[in-house]
Amino acid sequence: MADNKQTKTVGEHLVASALARRGWAPALTRDGLERTDILAVATHDPERRMVEIQVKTATGRDWSHINWLLGAKAQSPSRGQTEYFVLVAVPNDVSLTPRTFVVPRSHIAAAAWIQHMAWLTDPSVPTGTRNAPVSLARVYIDVFERYEDRWDLLMVDQDSSPVLLPPKFRDLAALDRVGLPLEHSWRNGLPEWS
Numbered sequence: 001m002a003d004n005k006q007t008k009t010v011g012e013h014l015v016a017s018a019l020a021r022r023g024w025a026p027a028l029t030r031d032g033l034e035r036t037d038i039l040a041v042a043t044h045d046p047e048r049r050m051v052e053i054q055v056k057t058a059t060g061r062d063w064s065h066i067n068w069l070l071g072a073k074a075q076s077p078s079r080g081q082t083e084y085f086v087l088v089a090v091p092n093d094v095s096l097t098p099r100t101f102v103v104p105r106s107h108i109a110a111a112a113w114i115q116h117m118a119w120l121t122d123p124s125v126p127t128g129t130r131n132a133p134v135s136l137a138r139v140y141i142d143v144f145e146r147y148e149d150r151w152d153l154l155m156v157d158q159d160s161s162p163v164l165l166p167p168k169f170r171d172l173a174a175l176d177r178v179g180l181p182l183e184h185s186w187r188n189g190l191p192e193w194s
Contacts, residue, residue: 007058016028022044024041024043025043035073058089063141069138070139075108077185086102087147101148102151106159111139112137113137113179117178120132143165
């Protein structure tokens with residue numbers, strides 16, 4: 001599936017279908033609405049919680065090669081408690097079922113920054129060898145494995161959501177050479193990792 005628009009369409013429709021199966025009323029937004037591909041209302045919730053979802057879809061020959069470009073926009077601060085990403089992994093082998101990862105926006109921002117800065121500033125690599133800006137951050141599927149099919153997180157505000165990133169990311173975020181994005185809410189104090 002080489003066509004980027006087709007890949008995007010596969011992911012968005014897969015997520016909309018998964019939401020509908022779980023009692024959400026999803027609405028695909030028009031292209032060009034920044035940060036939100038799907039608005040969804042929890043019809044099963046008496047308070048009718050509404051969430052904003054950005055879908056990122058990536059393909060690859062096998063799971064270990066699938067990664068998402070999570071650049072500057074993905075790393076920008078959350079504007080509310082109900083912003084989420086759903087990362088969709090679509091293998092090239094059509095006999096395999098795509099996988100979904102439901103991740104609060106603030107967790108995406110932290111993961112992209114931490115992974116990229118740890119790679120960029122790795123002390124075992126000669127200085128100047130790596131120079132890609134953080135806006136080109138790519139994060140592999142293994143970082144988000146604990147978020148797989150965690151549709152329940154859509155009912156939890158970001159600040160209360162369990163952090164399911166790899167434990168080593170917490171240690172990396174505490175290092176001066178890695179840290180977190182400038183306006184990230186965790187700069188005031190790292191939450192506990194689950």
